[in-house]
Amino acid sequence: MQFSTQSGTERQYESLRCMVALGQISRLGWKINKDEPMIKSFKILIFLTFSIIFFSCDVLTLFQDDDEPFTPEPEVELEAPNQLAIDLYTATSVVLTWIDMSDNEEGFSIEQSYDGTFFSEVGTVSSNIETITINSLTANHQYYFRIKAFNSDSESDYSAIVSVTTLSETSNEISTPENLAISSITTSSAVLIWDDMSDNEEGFSIEQSYDGTFFSEVETVSSNIETITINSLTANHQYYFRIKAFNSDSESDYSAIVSVTTLSETSNEISTPENLAISSITTSSAVLIWDDMSDNEEGFSIEQSYDGTFFSEVETVSSNIETITINSLTANHQYYFRIKAFNSDSESDYSNSVQLTTLPQTLVDITPPVSTEKLIFIHHSCGDNWLSNSNGDLGNSLGSSNYYVRDIYYGWDAPYNDNIGDRTDTINWPTWFASETLQGNGETQTNNIMNSVYTSNSQYSSYTSISDPGGENSIIMFKSCYPNSEVGSSIDDEKAIYNSLLPYFASHTEKLFILITPPGETDVTSYILTKELNQWLVNMDTGWLSSYSEKNVAVFDFYCVLSENDSHHTVENDEIVYIYSDDYDGKSPYHNNYDDHPNNIGNQKSSAELLPLLNYFYNRWKNN
Known part of the structure; x- marks a missing residue:
């Protein structure tokens, strides 16, 4: 039904026009000979017509608003997502990203095509999401993608189409790191460890999240490294971590996600050992000494490095011990050492690092036998x-x-x-x-x-x-x-x-x-x-x-x-x-x-x- 937008005066004028028209029809009828039968029928028809028109004019006036015209509320259209792009791809998956241009969508529909003409939906994501990973693709095949926003009332136009050819099976793909785990936690740091499952990565990207959904890169390490310490965390906060390997051609899938809650400031924290020093050195050993600054440690971890950057644990000692002999060193080689205290709840910060060079091997007598x-x-x-x-x-x-x-x-x-x-x-x-x-x-x-x-x-x-x-x-x-x-x-x-x-x-x-x-x-x-x-x-x-x-x-x-x-x-x-x-x-x-x-x-x-x-x-x- 379409409603009039006329004012009250205009509607009254229209009613008057209806009445005038009816009067003219009546006069026309009554001028005809009243006694003829056909004329009697015509009079009856005129009377019925007059009644219907008058009733219709009157009913129309009932639906009019004497005060303000009725105007339907206009619809708010959805804008098409912008800048659809391929973020990365492997032999079997593609990561799509885009920019959300609306504030009233309920989600996005992702469509895929093999020829760029006929598309079908392969996934949806909720509102405000701007990325999705499409899996189960075939290696060395071309695919086309487009997306649109939608809500319960309408849909946006489609985005621009993007295409990608997945990597071949012989591409420089990388195996996913495995067994990501938390090695140790303090109030402000966490040590991550994992297993490197590939031999062609150039490094690892470590990503952090506060909710387990939205991640961002916080660190990278070189190839063959299987541990990192994440610092500058907040006490008593939960964090999520995941990693992936990468090289110049591709990236691995993400590892499993691990979560950790940093220790609270009131946890059983430990003071850092101080004054780490070298007591003595031989061709194959060194004696380390330090000052125990805490009364709640359960032991000390001694770590060794060849370059002063990458350390690994080589020994542990019990609580209250302040010295250790490190054996199996190579003569005339440089080493670095650091230590930390630990208990079941936490670990101290690392001590100062010390550097030493073992003595050269000078007692190798290679003189042949004097007698046969x-x-x-x-x-x-x-x-x-x-x-x-x-x-x-x-x-x-x-x-x-x-x-x-x-x-x-x-x-x-x-x-x-x-x-x-x-x-x-x-x-x-x-x-x-x-x-x-x-x-x-x-x-x-x-x-x-x-x-x-x-x-x-x-x-x-x-x-x-x-x-x-x-x-x-x-x-x-x-x-x-x-x-x-x-x-x-x-x-x-x-x-x-x-x-x-x-x-x-x-x-x-x-x-x-x-x-x-x-x-x-x-x-x-x-x-x-x-x-x-x-x-x-x-x-x-x-x-x-x-x-x-x-x-x-x-x-x-x-x-x-x-x-x-x-x-x-x-x-x-x-x-x-x-x-x-x-x-x-x-x-x-x-x-x-x-x-x-x-x-x-x-x-x-x-x-x-x-x-x-x-x-x-x-x-x-x-x-x-």
């Missing part, structure tokens, strides 16, 4: 090549340093142990170095395998030997061949085997035993664990020989020397050098045409690196 020493080498084919004049030239090199060399190879026999020379795998060494050996007649006696080794004068490999000084072999080098460099998924068995040899060595301190680690194959699949095992064998502070008090056992890491061009185990400038190349990935450069035997270049490098170490091992043993 007899050395026997138990080996297989790799050792045969190494000793040979035409390959590694180790036999001649040892002779030039006053070592008379003999060797044991395939086919070598010992009483009741025919062809024991065939069995030199790691698992066989407990048979060789046994205090007693079961005889063929069921009786046992002192180990006849090693007695035969001590007295053997066999030579299998092609090398030139110096004159025999007589007597027993005093130095026993033993090595397994390259298949033993593959250790599988655990090195516990190998550790147990090597530990089982120590009682025999301790009962024969008149002999020097030198373990040569098995060389690597062309490509060692277990190279990470193999490296870990060899480092355990070599490390005198925490490894195989850390609790062995005698000086008659040593290790040369043949595997390390052959692993890369810049991997070394030797003596340089009166210092033992033991280092694996950062580039080592299980593939050795010292092989020819996929032959798992080390080539002559690698063997000659190993001869040059072993000789000064052997002299050091010999002098340490002789001088105890």
Whole structure:
């Protein structure tokens, strides 16, 4: 129904016009002959017409407003969202952002298309939201997106259309960091830790939120870092954190969100330790001292760094302790230390940092023996090549340093142990170095395998030997061949085997035993664990020989020397050098045409690196 907007006077005038019109119709009717039947019917029609028109005019006047005209309230239109854009994308997801241009929408509808023409809704978000992540996309496909605002009465126009092609599966994608957790909390800080699950990130972005919904970046750290301390927090406040990895091409998905409530100012806070200092330094250790400034700590955490920036915990001590000795340091290296107190509720701030440089190693005597020493080498084919004049030239090199060399190879026999020379795998060494050996007649006696080794004068490999000084072999080098460099998924068995040899060595301190680690194959699949095992064998502070008090056992890491061009185990400038190349990935450069035997270049490098170490091992043993 449409209502009139006329004034009261205008409506009265319209009623009058209706009445005038009706009067004219009446006069017309009454001028016709009254007595004719048809005329009578016409009179009746005129009367009815007059009544209807008059009634209609009167009814219309009832709906008029004598005071003000009726004006419908105009609708407030929704404005279209602006600046729709692609924020980031992966092979399977896209993040859209836009600017909300309305203040009366109830939400936004997001539509997707494969061709830019036919769109369908794929998501909605509530009012005032300006971003959404679209998941479950197909890698290397093009998509189009547009959005509109809506409320219960209307919808806005569509935004501009944006398009994106998702990354291919082979793109430089990044795995999502996992196991994000809170390591420690104070009134004003929180320490986050996580697991780095990718090897191609350039860094990590740490985001913070007050409500678990709206996040913003607060910190970034470099690649391979798995912890950060977030400072400047407010006491007794809840915070949410999430992280993502990134590189120049893409970003990972976000980690799981973790929340934390900082401690209140009245919590069981701890005073910071003071006056951290260095009490003494050696080539491999340092003594730290400090002042305990609190009476409620449960202990102290000692952290170490190589650069003064990135620290990690290396030791803890109980409450009221004010000193600690840090061992297993490297000679002539710089270190930084700091400490903090802790209890079940909180942690103190960190103490001052202190810096030190361990003493250089100056007690490495690499003088060859003055008189000839007899050395026997138990080996297989790799050792045969190494000793040979035409390959590694180790036999001649040892002779030039006053070592008379003999060797044991395939086919070598010992009483009741025919062809024991065939069995030199790691698992066989407990048979060789046994205090007693079961005889063929069921009786046992002192180990006849090693007695035969001590007295053997066999030579299998092609090398030139110096004159025999007589007597027993005093130095026993033993090595397994390259298949033993593959250790599988655990090195516990190998550790147990090597530990089982120590009682025999301790009962024969008149002999020097030198373990040569098995060389690597062309490509060692277990190279990470193999490296870990060899480092355990070599490390005198925490490894195989850390609790062995005698000086008659040593290790040369043949595997390390052959692993890369810049991997070394030797003596340089009166210092033992033991280092694996950062580039080592299980593939050795010292092989020819996929032959798992080390080539002559690698063997000659190993001869040059072993000789000064052997002299050091010999002098340490002789001088105890």
